[in-house]
Amino acid sequence: MSLKAGVAITERLLERFGERIEYDGRRFHAFPTASRIAHARLITLRACGLSARKAETLRDVARPIESGELKEERVAGMRTSLIHTALKRR
Numbered sequence: 001m002s003l004k005a006g007v008a009i010t011e012r013l014l015e016r017f018g019e020r021i022e023y024d025g026r027r028f029h030a031f032p033t034a035s036r037i038a039h040a041r042l043i044t045l046r047a048c049g050l051s052a053r054k055a056e057t058l059r060d061v062a063r064p065i066e067s068g069e070l071k072e073e074r075v076a077g078m079r080t081s082l083i084h085t086a087l088k089r090r
Contacts, residue, residue: 005049012048034072037062060087 017036018029037045037058045055061083064070075083 009049013045016044016048034062034065038066 013032014029017032017040019033021028021030040059042052042055042059045058046052050058061070061075064087065072065075070086075086078086
């Protein structure tokens with residue numbers, strides 16, 4: 001995925017799932033919470049530009065974070081392969 005495509009997808013995810021914040025007359029979006037992503041429909045995640053596999057993986061990571069089984073701080077520094085291993089163990 002190119003940087004340009006990644007930025008565009010991230011912007012769509014922020015707009016669709018992030019909390020809207022008004023500051024100094026400007027509108028911003030916070031990064032989506034694990035809960036918002038965990039409960040998102042795959043078709044809605046895909047509409048943001050994610051492939052089916054990326055949408056599933058994003059939601060699969062968000063669900064154990066939301067439930068407390070997996071700490072967000074732990075996932076933040078992990079390689080993708082280690083995240084998959086952690087998800088398989090739960």
